Amino acid sequence: AQSVTQPDIHITVSEGASLELRCNYSYGATPYLFWYVQSPGQGLQLLLKYFSGDTLVQGIKGFEAEFKRSQSSFNLRKPSVHWSDAAEYFCAVGAGYSSASKIIFGSGTRLSIRP
Amino acid sequence: SQTIHQWPATLVQPVGSPLSLECTVEGTSNPNLYWYRQAAGRGLQLLFYSVGIGQISSEVPQNLSASRPQDRQFILSSKKLLLSDSGFYLCAWTLMGVGANVLTFGAGSRLTVL
Numbered sequence: 434a435q436s437v438t439q440p441d442i443h444i445t446v447s448e449g450a451s452l453e454l455r456c457n458y459s460y461g462a463t464p465y466l467f468w469y470v471q472s473p474g475q476g477l478q479l480l481l482k483y484f485s486g487d488t489l490v491q492g493i494k495g496f497e498a499e500f501k502r503s504q505s506s507f508n509l510r511k512p513s514v515h516w517s518d519a520a521e522y523f524c525a526v527g528a529g530y531s532s533a534s535k536i537i538f539g540s541g542t543r544l545s546i547r548p
Numbered sequence: 549s550q551t552i553h554q555w556p557a558t559l560v561q562p563v564g565s566p567l568s569l570e571c572t573v574e575g576t577s578n579p580n581l582y583w584y585r586q587a588a589g590r591g592l593q594l595l596f597y598s599v600g601i602g603q604i605s606s607e608v609p610q611n612l613s614a615s616r617p618q619d620r621q622f623i624l625s626s627k628k629l630l631l632s633d634s635g636f637y638l639c640a641w642t643l644m645g646v647g648a649n650v651l652t653f654g655a656g657s658r659l660t661v662l
Contacts, residue, residue, distance in 0.1 A: 482650060
């Protein structure tokens with residue numbers, strides 16, 4: 434069974450600073466990996482996804498993530514954060530192309546932006 | 549285009565009362581359907597998922613149940629609510645296949661059990 438760990442519960446960064454949110458997964462085969470964002474009072478929005486191919490994936494709002502199989506990680510990065518990036522971020526892992534399409538989420542990382 | 553509807557949006561229920569949350573998807577067929585619960589500090593917990601009518605996989609043993617009576621309808625139920633059932637319940641869908649597995653979420657149902 435797959436699992437996801439987001440070790441940072443809450444991170445605060447200054448506006449304009451770089452950001453890295455950590456995500457580690459456990460899954461026996463090649464996973465499908467996702468990052469979602471949930472802004473206050475809003476639903477969950479997909480930031481980016483990895484299925485195969487290039488291990489560095491680009492997403493919306495200037496975010497990117499890198500799949501590192503050797504480290505079982507899929508960390509989310511942004512070179513310069515904006516105040517509007519304050520939100521909760523969730524990493525998720527899917528079981529890949531399968532009829533049993535179970536998708537498991539991490540516990541989330543809340544991002545605060547310091548003016 | 550596909551849309552997902554979830555209701556009710558908010559409800560307050562006494563302990564021991566029944567629960568029924570409904571989710572429907574429009575504009576697609578044979579979706580995979582999911583129920584998640586979001587509780588403070590616990591992220592999104594997968595409760596149930598379904599790959600077809602009458603096919604339900606349960607992830608967390610508890611007093612909740614799910615049913616899929618029609619292709620695009622997914623219902624979350626309880627016969628007797630507990631205080632610990634309070635939370636934000638999200639329905640979501642995907643399509644099976646390569647490049648799929650991207651969840652689209654409903655707006656959610658906030659349940660408070662008193």
